[in-house]
Amino acid sequence: MATRDPGDIAADALNDFFGQLYTFCQTVFTRFFGNLYSSFADVSINRWTKVILSVIGYILVRPYIERFFKYMHDRDRKKQLEKERAKKDGKKAKVSANELRGGGGGGRVLGEVENTDDEIEDGEDFATASGVPEWGKNARKRQKKYMKNLEKEAQSRTHNLSEDQLMELLDWSESEDEKSASKKE
Secondary structure, three states: OOOOOHHHHHHHHHHHHHHHHHHHHHHHHHHHHHHHHHHHHOOOHHHHHHHHHHHHHHHHHHHHHHHHHHHHHHHHHHHHHHHHHHHHHHHOOOOOHHHHHOOOOOOOOOOOOOOOOOOOOOOOOOOOOOOOOOOOHHHHHHHHHHHHHHHHHHHHHHHHOOHHHHHHHHOOOOOHHHHHHHHHO
């Protein structure tokens, strides 16, 4: 027996594959156009009656179908709006936490600060695009007050420094080792 060349085996396999692919495409093409032609040319009166009644039925029923889906959408939209309104109204409690504790509304909560004239307005939106949660109103007030106190302390320190101390703070020409060596001499 003679052995076949691997190139001949591959060529025969490819030839067979493309031959089957061509016959499949030819069959699909001939069946599609043959059936399309026969569906219009060989139609009986019974079939035309079914097609016409189906179209008329759809035309008559379509407005009711649209009305049904509009009703379902409107109902869902009303529910969603009611939830949003309830959520907005639910944000502000009718009774504050201090009143429940017995404070009567006049007492202060730990960490609460009095209003400052330059505080951020309540109506502004503090949401960020990154989705990181923002600080609460009281936390922002505490931070602002803390920063003001730091500023005041820094200003008072600078007024109390002498001219030599200021020059020492501003002198960056020497390294720390050279400064300590020059002071010791």
